[in-house]
Amino acid sequence: MRLDRPDTQGRFAQFGGQFAPETLMPALEELEAEFTKAWADPSFHAELDSLLRDFVGRPTPVYRAARLSAQYGIELYLKREDLAHTGAHKINNTMGQALLTKRMGKSRVIAETGAGQHGVATATACALLGQECVVYMGEKDIERQALNVHRMRMLGTEVRPVTSGAGTLKDAVSAAMRDWVATVDGTHYIIGSVVGPHPFPWMVRELQKVIGEELQTQMDGSAPEHPKPDVIVACVGGGSNAMGIFYPYVGSDIDLVGIEAAGYGLDSGQHGASLVAGSPGVIHGSMTYLLQDDQGQILEAHSISAGLDYPGVGPEHAYFKDAALVRYESVTDEEALEAVHLLASTEGIIPALESAHGLAWITKEARSLRGKVVVLNLSGRGDKDVEQIVEHS
């Protein structure tokens, strides 16, 4: 059964919770109370909805991919999150949390970013609302993602290099946490997916479910060109775009399929498939499925797409998996790369490497999906990935 809210301890059955330092507990409690109030306040929704419409470009269209549909013998539709401002669904969440920051009377925002996509979405919302913004980023990632670093700086954000550890996302998360502990009175920490301690997984789900709610009205079965979906497919990194499109449909008779990164293959041990191939444990403040060794040490994930290169997953997905409400599958780097080229050359859309994982699964399953109405959440556009795609081709 789908849960409207996690329980009083922030859990979805045994998953989720608040595994956070004592010093952050008051901030998490305040955040839960403030978001609960804001979310029940029509004036908060009115302000957010008008920004989502006029600034972000919502509702995003649903596009029938005619040539691929004919090729596969399925009815393939794309939910075009790639057309949202900044090129992906992440802005739905950062707009909401930046507005909440203003409402809480805080003037400073911090975030952490790996590939820089969440950093850019956060910097964008903060520029719009005139908020001070600091983004922590591992120094290795700063080198690898120079374009997004320039974008954040143009938007007025301070990008703080993190030199500890391997200089990647995990270290940036720790740095952001340390900052928040010291500055919590005037600072909000914007987490970028349905991960982290309660209330983040629930709050980010509420902010992203607009994707699925739009789809319900866009494909309501009212006309032959607006059929109801039989299957909805989305890629799963932390899980926010998948959660956003799945949530309104969870518990219905529509088949929901989340696609994780199998990287070099599940057998290689180098992948990001925490639901398909991981086991329960604690990561970034919550109990969920993750990649760990026999001693419970968290393993490095691998995926060709930075957004899926994460050893954990949002706790509500862990709950969906165990309750068999959503099915989780995986595809490899190679299959995802092929899907990028396929969508680009067949439909004139260059997808993000993340989103291409969903299309790759549909391609593999085309025979079993024959005759069905299949919706793919096209979570982002591939402009950010062009260099990497060319390198691998």
Ligand SMILES: *Cc1c(COP(=O)(O)O)cnc(C)c1O
């Ligand atoms: C960040 C990102 C993802 C992965 O994050 P989720 O929280 O799993 O959605 C997927 N697609 C794109 C385009 C992204 O930028």
